[in-house]
Amino acid sequence: MPTGGFKSSRFSSIHRLRLKGLPTAISCNFDYEVKISFMHYRNLGRSGLQLSELSFGSWITFGTQIGKKQAAALMHLAYDAGVNFFDNAEVYAEGESERLMGEILRETGWSRDSYAVSSKAFFGIRGLKNSLPLQKGNTRKHLTEACHQALQRLQVDYLDLYYCHRPDKNTPMEETVWTMHNLIQQGKILYWGTSEWSAQEIMEAHMVARQNHLIGPTMEQPQYNMLVRDKVEVEYHQIYRTVGLGTTIWSPLASGVLTGKYNQGTPDDARLKRKELQWIAQRNLKERHFEMVEGLKELAAELDLCLPVLAIAWVLQNPKVSTAILGASKTEQLEENLKASAAKDQLTPPVMERIERILNNRPEHPPF
Numbered sequence: 001m002p003t004g005g006f007k008s009s010r011f012s013s014i015h016r017l018r019l020k021g022l023p024t025a026i027s028c029n030f031d032y033e034v035k036i037s038f039m040h041y042r043n044l045g046r047s048g049l050q051l052s053e054l055s056f057g058s059w060i061t062f063g064t065q066i067g068k069k070q071a072a073a074l075m076h077l078a079y080d081a082g083v084n085f086f087d088n089a090e091v092y093a094e095g096e097s098e099r100l101m102g103e104i105l106r107e108t109g110w111s112r113d114s115y116a117v118s119s120k121a122f123f124g125i126r127g128l129k130n131s132l133p134l135q136k137g138n139t140r141k142h143l144t145e146a147c148h149q150a151l152q153r154l155q156v157d158y159l160d161l162y163y164c165h166r167p168d169k170n171t172p173m174e175e176t177v178w179t180m181h182n183l184i185q186q187g188k189i190l191y192w193g194t195s196e197w198s199a200q201e202i203m204e205a206h207m208v209a210r211q212n213h214l215i216g217p218t219m220e221q222p223q224y225n226m227l228v229r230d231k232v233e234v235e236y237h238q239i240y241r242t243v244g245l246g247t248t249i250w251s252p253l254a255s256g257v258l259t260g261k262y263n264q265g266t267p268d269d270a271r272l273k274r275k276e277l278q279w280i281a282q283r284n285l286k287e288r289h290f291e292m293v294e295g296l297k298e299l300a301a302e303l304d305l306c307l308p309v310l311a312i313a314w315v316l317q318n319p320k321v322s323t324a325i326l327g328a329s330k331t332e333q334l335e336e337n338l339k340a341s342a343a344k345d346q347l348t349p350p351v352m353e354r355i356e357r358i359l360n361n362r363p364e365h366p367p368f
């Protein structure tokens with residue numbers, strides 16, 4: 001356990017939690033000492049950018065489940081705990097999520113050099129189905145216009161991180177890479193990345209960048225949690241080494257399934273009750289997942305941890321994760337989840353092995 005103060009190294013650094021506004025002991029289902037006193041920082045892949053290993057995102061929550069007051073409370077809680085990266089996208093609540101975050105950022109008065117904020121483009125503000133042909137994709141036109149619009153909504157002069165939210169099979173890679181490079185040259189974005197691209201697509205982007213002396217993608221934003229492991233653990237395995245890929249992983253709790261709260265039916269106020277998210281409910285609410293969760297719950301109790309803390313700490317045990325983006329609709333959830341950074345020390349190799357046995361889904365690496 002770190003013992004205090006601020007320390008920075010090439011690979012990680014720690015930061016003492018500003019305890020203002022937080023009780024000194026926060027319990028979840030168990031009565032145990034708070035261990036969220038420190039935030040750890042990790043390099044975003046091969047870049048020098050040090051992001052907090054826990055970050056905070058606004059999908060489904062800002063502008064959909066929660067309004068500005070609650071969103072502001074959550075952002076303050078995160079920032080006070082040392083979170084320095086806030087994730088957003090054009091399509092979240094049709095731009096409302098960015099607009100809310102922008103207002104909150106302006107009102108906090110936080111120094112612009114103390115946090116990083118992102119946007120993602122591809123789907124168009126109204127989603128793929130409802131956006132006009134020019135309003136979506138990874139084209140020069142859409143990526144540039146979406147960047148300008150995100151800057152306005154977020155009320156910032158530049159985006160620290162800007163992503164192609166999905167691969168676009170209709171746009172030549174040269175066009176996308178040149179556009180992202182030019183946005184960096186113009187000072188509108190600082191780092192660019194991809195989300196849910198294949199390793200092959202990421203490498204194609206790097207090949208184009210190399211041939212033209214352009215800046216390639218620094219990071220990928222994939223789903224990664226105890227239920228979804230292949231991309232992060234197997235598919236990208238080589239490109240962490242070759243191009244130094246960083247990862248800002250999403251849904252560390254599989255939309256809340258890994259909190260155990262869906263095991264006795266879907267709570268009325270939970271995200272997977274929402275009509276528009278039934279596709280995620282169908283994918284995630286499965287008997288074998290509930291069984292895994294029961295096994296994990298027992299292990300978490302033995303370690304005096306809450307299940308969500310165990311699940312997030314497990315994600316952080318993977319050194320290829322640069323930052324895990326947390327989601328929360330309630331402050332109690334975020335208070336709980338922020339303890340994962342300190343709890344990861346409890347996930348020793350024997351504990352990790354026990355988790356593997358419970359999950360029974362370790363992805364296979366090719367033999368050669």
Ligand SMILES: NC(=O)c1ccc[n+]([C@@H]2O[C@H](COP(=O)([O-])OP(=O)(O)OC[C@H]3O[C@@H](n4cnc5c(N)ncnc54)[C@H](OP(=O)(O)O)[C@@H]3O)[C@@H](O)[C@H]2O)c1
Nearest residue numbers: 057058059250251252253254255256270271327328329333
């Ligand atoms: N690039 C992409 O394609 C992509 C896709 C998805 C997300 N993301 C990013 O990743 C971020 C995180 O993803 P996510 O929101 O899906 O993360 P998640 O951690 O898997 O799910 C978060 C949700 O689980 C529930 N929850 C969280 N902590 C809990 C706790 N301690 N107890 C009970 N319930 C709890 C809350 O929902 P309820 O209160 O509603 O139950 C919360 O909103 C997003 O905000 C977004 O920035 C990116």
